[in-house]
Amino acid sequence: MWTRTPFLAFIALAFTKTCCTAKTVYNISVVDNGTSEVDFTSSAAGLDAPKIRPINATAIDWWYFDVVSTDPQSRASVVVVFSTGGAPDMPLRVQATVSFPNGTLTSTNTSVPADSATVTTEGNGSSGDWHGSGITWRYSARSGAYDIFIDSPGLDMKGQIHFQHHAPAHYPCGPAVAGQNMEVGPNIGWANALPDAAATVDLMVGGERLAFKGAGYHDKNWTPQPFGASVELWYWGHGRVGPYSVVWFDFLDLNGTEYGSAYVAKDDTILVASCNLSSIRVRPIGENATYPPGNDTGFPSGYHITLDLGVEGVLEMNAIVAAPLMSVPSYGRFVGNLTGSIKPARGAGGYLMSGTALFEQFRPNAF
Ligand SMILES: *[C@@H]1O[C@H](CO)[C@@H](O)[C@H](O)[C@H]1NC(C)=O
Ligand SMILES: *[C@@H]1O[C@H](CO)[C@@H](O)[C@H](O)[C@H]1NC(C)=O
Ligand SMILES: *[C@@H]1O[C@H](CO)[C@@H](O)[C@H](O)[C@H]1NC(C)=O
Ligand SMILES: *[C@@H]1O[C@H](CO)[C@@H](O)[C@H](O)[C@H]1NC(C)=O
Ligand SMILES: *[C@@H]1O[C@H](CO)[C@@H](O)[C@H](O)[C@H]1NC(C)=O
Ligand SMILES: *[C@@H]1O[C@H](CO)[C@@H](O)[C@H](O)[C@H]1NC(C)=O
Ligand SMILES: *[C@@H]1O[C@H](CO)[C@@H](O)[C@H](O)[C@H]1NC(C)=O
Ligand SMILES: *[C@@H]1O[C@H](CO)[C@@H](O)[C@H](O)[C@H]1NC(C)=O
Ligand SMILES: *[C@@H]1O[C@H](CO)[C@@H](O)[C@H](O)[C@H]1NC(C)=O
Ligand SMILES: *[C@@H]1O[C@H](CO)[C@@H](O)[C@H](O)[C@H]1NC(C)=O
Ligand SMILES: *[C@@H]1O[C@H](CO)[C@@H](O)[C@H](O)[C@H]1NC(C)=O
Numbered sequence: 050m051w052t053r054t055p056f057l058a059f060i061a062l063a064f065t066k067t068c069c070t071a072k073t074v075y076n077i078s079v080v081d082n083g084t085s086e087v088d089f090t091s092s093a094a095g096l097d098a099p100k101i102r103p104i105n106a107t108a109i110d111w112w113y114f115d116v117v118s119t120d121p122q123s124r125a126s127v128v129v130v131f132s133t134g135g136a137p138d139m140p141l142r143v144q145a146t147v148s149f150p151n152g153t154l155t156s157t158n159t160s161v162p163a164d165s166a167t168v169t170t171e172g173n174g175s176s177g178d179w180h181g182s183g184i185t186w187r188y189s190a191r192s193g194a195y196d197i198f199i200d201s202p203g204l205d206m207k208g209q210i211h212f213q214h215h216a217p218a219h220y221p222c223g224p225a226v227a228g229q230n231m232e233v234g235p236n237i238g239w240a241n242a243l244p245d246a247a248a249t250v251d252l253m254v255g256g257e258r259l260a261f262k263g264a265g266y267h268d269k270n271w272t273p274q275p276f277g278a279s280v281e282l283w284y285w286g287h288g289r290v291g292p293y294s295v296v297w298f299d300f301l302d303l304n305g306t307e308y309g310s311a312y313v314a315k316d317d318t319i320l321v322a323s324c325n326l327s328s329i330r331v332r333p334i335g336e337n338a339t340y341p342p343g344n345d346t347g348f349p350s351g352y353h354i355t356l357d358l359g360v361e362g363v364l365e366m367n368a369i370v371a372a373p374l375m376s377v378p379s380y381g382r383f384v385g386n387l388t389g390s391i392k393p394a395r396g397a398g399g400y401l402m403s404g405t406a407l408f409e410q411f412r413p414n415a416f
Pocket of ligand 8: 325327328
């Protein structure tokens with residue numbers, strides 16, 4: 050049964066921002082058949098709430114977290130995904146993967162099942178318990194911080210990841226306010242609670258310590274249908290370059306229609322949050338740079354990303370693969386260097402900014 054129980058939490062004394070203290074508890078319900086209710090228009094709160102109820106056999110609703118090291122010499126990263134749906138044998142599960150500074154990946158078993166799942170929302174944030182998995186996340190409305198706690202013998206992973214809010218939340222076409230379209234492309238919902246965060250990772254993985262600071266990120270995606278029914282291709286990524294926090298999403302549907310979402314923030318202020326295609330373009334570069342890629346096209350060397358900042362100019366960036374985190378024909382996830390400059394160049398030719406990024410290429414129908 051899908052149930053929600055609103056109740057009031059304590060009103061904290063030290064808010065620096067107006068913040069909503071109404072909490073809503075969602076017990077996730079998974080069913081075999083039946084039509085699910087899907088949210089594609091935002092409300093004033095609940096940005097990070099479950100968006101499909103119940104989870105039927107084709108629905109997928111997940112909460113994604115990652116951190117990429119901000120040291121360009123390091124390839125350290127961590128990705129934790131709390132999923133509902135999308136795998137009939139394990140509809141409630143947590144997947145956690147890491148890369149060490151030298152690019153070495155965790156191997157073998159990266160997913161653990163949960164017996165049940167609960168999400169508690171508060172304003173734009175949420176906390177989640179995937180009961181029995183040993184992995185939870187906690188949101189503090191007072192500080193805007195998220196923490197992931199991991200104690201999983203199954204994954205041979207233990208420790209904590211801390212995310213301190215660094216850039217405002219958004220939806221595909223604009224800021225985190227009521228009445229926004231939440232479809233980044235047909236049938237694909239997207240809400241980005243943490244476009245950038247000052248993150249601290251401290252984990253023991255397979256008996257080795259993985260501790261680093263980096264650019265953290267958290268979003269959620271959802272779809273009532275398998276991805277392959279809606280998505281031909283998407284390029285997504287986030288990172289920091291110079292003073293900018295950036296998130297890109299470039300999406301091609303099965304009919305060859307392109308959709309995009311551009312996000313850039315500076316000093317905790319949004320410069321652009323838009324799904325106007327004139328604000329964003331992502332194209333593969335270097336090896337295998339065919340666009341759109343054919344069935345036999347391998348992964349490219351990197352991506353060129355153009356983000357229009359309006360009065361600040363146009364941010365032209367290259368994300369170059371330093372290490373693959375995951376690589377099967379339908380899905381590639383990478384860490385890499387991010388370089389960028391503003392055009393037209395102001396002053397004496399502008400300057401090249403640098404940073405790091407974590408990015409992916411998804412082609413659900415490629416095998
Ligand atoms: C969620 O499930 C737990 C455990 O079954 C139960 O105690 C709790 O009352 C439920 N909460 C809601 C909001 O349904
Ligand atoms: C779901 O519905 C389909 C079509 O009615 C039916 O063939 C199938 O057996 C049902 N599956 C389950 C698990 O109930
Ligand atoms: C699940 O619900 C969605 C949205 O209503 C619907 O499009 C889809 O066909 C449903 N899936 C199943 C297996 O019933
Ligand atoms: C990479 O780092 C990991 C974790 O510290 C270590 O176990 C592994 O031996 C290193 N690999 C190489 C090739 O140095
Ligand atoms: C959600 O975030 C937006 C943008 O940061 C903010 O304007 C809004 O007040 C927040 N909503 C709630 C309910 O906290
Ligand atoms: C991974 O580990 C979990 C927890 O030990 C276990 O339940 C699950 O079946 C394992 N999965 C695989 C594919 O081995
Ligand atoms: C794609 O084309 C099919 C067949 O013409 C049509 O039914 C569908 O609505 C189109 N989808 C989009 C997103 O335009
Ligand atoms: C998208 O941006 C272009 C160029 O700035 C502008 O002409 C157009 O009106 C915008 N479209 C929408 C739907 O806002
Ligand atoms: C890839 O292969 C599938 C199955 O053979 C085919 O339907 C599809 O059109 C191919 N896609 C491209 C981009 O060539
Ligand atoms: C380009 O594609 C080929 C063939 O799939 C592959 O072997 C190669 O590694 C790819 N290049 C890059 C940079 O991934
Ligand atoms: C990333 O940048 C660092 C620092 O400039 C450099 O040492 C490293 O070789 C670069 N890696 C790649 C894959 O370009």
